[in-house]
Amino acid sequence: MGYSFIRPKKKPKIDSESRMIMLFFLVTIMLIFGFTTYILLKRQSMQNEIVSMQREIESFHAQSREFKKEISRIKRLVQKYDTISINNTLMKESIQNLFDLVPDQITLTKAILDRNGLVLYGVTPSKDVYNYLLLAPLKSVFQRNVTTFYALENGWWRFVSVNEGSIETGDEVEE
Amino acid sequence: MGNIGRYFWPKTALLFYVFEERIYSAFGYIEDGKFDLQEKREIEISKIKEFTEWLDEIRQTYPKTYICAMLDTTNQGAVPGCSKASLEKYGIDAALVHTLCVEDSWLAYTSLVEMKWFEQKFKDVEFDLLYSPFVLLYRKSLPLLDSEPSLFLLHQKGVAFLAVFSQNRLWYAQVLVIGTAQDEDLSAEGGHGGLSFDLEMIDEEVESISDIDLLGEFREEIEQKNPEENESAFELLEYNLNLFEEMKGALSRFYHDERYDHDFIERVTIFDMDDLGNDLVRYIEDELFMQAALHSFDPIEVMSSLVAADLKA
Numbered sequence: 372m373g374y375s376f377i378r379p380k381k382k383p384k385i386d387s388e389s390r391m392i393m394l395f396f397l398v399t400i401m402l403i404f405g406f407t408t409y410i411l412l413k414r415q416s417m418q419n420e421i422v423s424m425q426r427e428i429e430s431f432h433a434q435s436r437e438f439k440k441e442i443s444r445i446k447r448l449v450q451k452y453d454t455i456s457i458n459n460t461l462m463k464e465s466i467q468n469l470f471d472l473v474p475d476q477i478t479l480t481k482a483i484l485d486r487n488g489l490v491l492y493g494v495t496p497s498k499d500v501y502n503y504l505l506l507a508p509l510k511s512v513f514q515r516n517v518t519t520f521y522a523l524e525n526g527w528w529r530f531v532s533v534n535e536g537s538i539e540t541g542d543e544v545e546e
Numbered sequence: 547m548g549n550i551g552r553y554f555w556p557k558t559a560l561l562f563y564v565f566e567e568r569i570y571s572a573f574g575y576i577e578d579g580k581f582d583l584q585e586k587r588e589i590e591i592s593k594i595k596e597f598t599e600w601l602d603e604i605r606q607t608y609p610k611t612y613i614c615a616m617l618d619t620t621n622q623g624a625v626p627g628c629s630k631a632s633l634e635k636y637g638i639d640a641a642l643v644h645t646l647c648v649e650d651s652w653l654a655y656t657s658l659v660e661m662k663w664f665e666q667k668f669k670d671v672e673f674d675l676l677y678s679p680f681v682l683l684y685r686k687s688l689p690l691l692d693s694e695p696s697l698f699l700l701h702q703k704g705v706a707f708l709a710v711f712s713q714n715r716l717w718y719a720q721v722l723v724i725g726t727a728q729d730e731d732l733s734a735e736g737g738h739g740g741l742s743f744d745l746e747m748i749d750e751e752v753e754s755i756s757d758i759d760l761l762g763e764f765r766e767e768i769e770q771k772n773p774e775e776n777e778s779a780f781e782l783l784e785y786n787l788n789l790f791e792e793m794k795g796a797l798s799r800f801y802h803d804e805r806y807d808h809d810f811i812e813r814v815t816i817f818d819m820d821d822l823g824n825d826l827v828r829y830i831e832d833e834l835f836m837q838a839a840l841h842s843f844d845p846i847e848v849m850s851s852l853v854a855a856d857l858k859a
Contacts, residue, residue: 374685374852375675376617376646376656382610 465512474504488513488535495520495528509534557857558608560601561849563616565819566703567591572846573604576612579858581850598670614675614853616682616845619664620705621657624680624719626806628653635805646678652716654678675856679707680719682848686817687711696813697836699793700843703820706789708796710811717807718800722792724785786825794834812836817843 466484473479473493477500481492489509495501498520509516514536521529559581562571568590574583589597604611625636628647633640633655643655656678665673683700690696691713700707704724710717793814801808814836816826822840830838 373646373856374648374681375614375677375856376644376654376661377673377676379612379674379857380672382612 469508469512472505472508474500476500477505488515488533490534491530491532493530493532494523495530496526498528501528501530501532506532512536556608557610557612558604559612559614559853559857560604561614561846561853562597563845563849564591564618569594569597570846571597571600572850574850576854576857579854581854583846583850586846594668598668601671612674612853612857613671614677614849615664615668615671615673616849617656617661617664617676617678618702618705619656619660620721620723621660622655622678622680623721624648624652624654624678624709624716626652626716626718646681648681648684648716649714651714654680675853677849677852679845680709681852682845683707683709683817684711684716685848685852686843687815690815694813695809695811696815697793697797697811699814699816701789701816701818701820701822706792708793710800717809718796720796720799722789722796724789724792782823783825786822786829789822790826790829790833793830797834814838816840819843819845 462484469489477493477495479491479493481490483490491505495505501518501520506516506518509532513534516532516534518530518532521531523529557576558574559576560571560573561581562569564570568588570586570588572583572586574581574585576582587597587600589600601613623638625632625638627635628650630640632653633643633645638655642658644658644661645653645655647653661676664676665671679700679702683698686700687696687698687709690698691711693713695710695712695715695717698709698711700709706722706724707719708722709719797811800806800811814830814834816822816838818840819842824840827838827840830836
């Protein structure tokens with residue numbers, strides 16, 4: 372119940388100066404909130420990025436390990452290839468030398484060169500020709516030499532010479 | 547929290563009333579249903595600009611400042627009852643007055659024209675609350691009210707607001723305009739009809755009221771004092787007698803006007819904004835055989851409680 376003849380007029384709650392100050396504070400608070408939110412979002416995004424980058428790094432590490440393995444495998448292959456190539460060259464030279472060793476009097480019918488050694492089949496006019504002209508150089512190459520002679524009707528000798536020992540032979544490339 | 551509220555969103559009020567060409571004002575905070583007085587100022591009405599400047603200064607600092615004043619016009623009053631019919635019953639044109647129903651029991655009214663005139667007098671002031679002296683008188687009288695009617699008088703220089711109240715009820719109200727010998731002389735000189743009459747004729751037959759030997763034996767004692775003091779003492783005496791006569795007339799109207807309910811009044815309480823002295827109390831006790839008491843009255847103090855109540859609602 373009022374005691375006045377008139378009703379009080381509505382008043383502004385705050386004056387213009389206070390309104391400005393409040394507006395300033397409001398804007399400042401909003402900026403702070405906005406900036407904080409931005410920082411938090413950025414931080415979250417960076418954390419996600421870090422996690423993703425860590426995964427990527429791990430994946431790169433794995434890939435790197437794979438590549439290193441591959442490289443070392445290839446290196447080994449190259450080394451093997453080189454070794455084989457050298458061996459083959461040596462072998463070629465050895466075979467060339469071997470065939471150079473075979474005298475004209477002796478005729479080879481078959482030659483088997485494998486990992487274990489060299490098996491020669493042939494015909495010699497005499498055991499001595501074989502022993503002096505072929506076996507001597509074979510002995511210098513192989514550690515063990517076993518020769519078996521078979522007499523032919525014409526007086527010549529068929530022989531089978533099995534040579535085992537140090538001679539290196541070319542091999543397939545192993546992975 | 548209260549201090550923060552006071553700092554950021556203070557609710558304040560400026561209360562004022564005009565008395566003897568001076569504006570008596572007070573400024574304070576309204577908190578917890580109370581008016582917390584901060585500053586009081588007295589400004590001459592001729593320096594009204596000073597008052598409005600102070601008001602502007604307050605409003606700039608405290609935009610939520612309510613301006614409250616006591617309406618000191620004479621064409622106002624109060625009647626029992628709260629309906630339009632009550633006004634008609636006492637011969638008041640409802641179209642010409644602004645009314646306020648108090649306690650759902652009685653109606654305070656004021657002349658619309660005079661209220662506008664008052665607002666116009668302070669045209670730079672936006673009023674929020676305007677109080678009738680009868681409302682202030684009622685508020686001040688509240689602790690003294692009981693079931694029996696009592697007469698209450700709010701006196702300010704030249705005018706008195708008389709009301710008969712009992713608990714939650716108004717029995718009678720009247721504005722008493724108290725003339726002085728000077729006023730009577732002035733009105734007679736003007737001679738514009740109405741209440742004026744030919745003083746020359748009267749002078750021969752009737753003594754001026756100031757010439758009547760009211761003091762009797764006390765005259766000599768008073769005359770021994772300073773002549774200026776004597777003059778003011780006589781003026782006060784005359785003024786008191788006029789007020790007493792007006793009061794008696796009002797009482798007579800209360801007892802004899804059939805439109806009012808009446809009961810025997812034993813108690814008179816005078817609230818004085820001026821400096822009446824105890825003579826009036828003595829007259830009432832000696833001549834009317836009623837208990838009388840005189841209290842000082844500060845409209846600011848009463849308005850403070852009303853403002854707090856009005857703005858809390």
